Amino acid sequence: MPAPDAVGKRDVEPDGSRRYTLTGSRRAGRLMRALTETGLRERAARPLVIFDCDGVLVDSEVLACDVQARALTGYGLPISGADVARRFLGMSAKDMRRLLESDFGRPLPADHESRCGEELFSLFRRELKPVAGIAGVLEEIERAGVARCVASSSSAERIALALEVTGLSTFFGPHVFSSSMVSRGKPAPDLFLHAAKTMGFAPESCVVVEDSTNGIKAARSAGMRALGFVGGVHCRPAHGDDLLAAGADLLCRDSLELAKALLGVTPIEAGTT
Secondary structure: OOOHHHHEEEEEOOOOOEEEEEOHHHHHHHHHHHHHHHHHHHHHHOOEEEEOOEOOOEOOHHHHHHHHHHHHHHOOOOOOHHHHHHHHOOOOHHHHHHHHHHHHOOOOOOOHHHHHHHHHHHHHHHHOOEOOOHHHHHHHHHHOOOOEEEEEOOOHHHHHHHHHHOOOHHHOOOOEEEHHHOOOOOOOOHHHHHHHHHHOOOHHHEEEEEOOHHHHHHHHHOOOEEEEEOOOOOOOOOHHHHHHHHOOOEEEOOHHHHHHHHHOOOOOOOOOO
């Protein structure tokens, strides 16, 4: 028989029998289980937030496009960094090579990607910065317990370096996905579907944050909500219109608007009090 002072109150019935009513640790245990189940349901109702990397988390697009433009111009294929951004933003290196070779009617050097990567990685270590305010957004998301990951057209090595040098890697841990993990890059939905499946979320429970029309198209093709983000330094005035035309559900002009869209909060920049 349980000890009355530990788990219940002993009552005497009119017929002299005794019964126990739940109090103390038993009632607390049931209450904790109910609260835990409620918390799990609320957590399950929260979406998975899938972040693109370049132009959303880190301001890398201008650096990367200028590297490509210098290399292509050196091959006798003149193009500006702005034109590279306009045509190939959000595209994998494999798909970009295919289109460039088709446009110019000649193959690119076999070591094009490795040469550009070497120059870009050196620039990343010296100059790469996070997108303004994004660290504060990630802190609020982490505080709220929202699941998150990165899904980018860049190589796994480039994503890892970008997150490391900008101090953002701790917000994602191992939950980083590259187009090299799937057969088709953006605008195909494969990368986002792979990320969602690995993270244990259905597509309709995912929100994608993207700065490229290819990324927005990929998110919509995957059956996910898509937030267009134009807070990167590379975004020209009409860029937001392009994202909306591609199917973005909402346009976020900066990190403050992104935080409100995701959580309904105004973030405090990381490291401030």
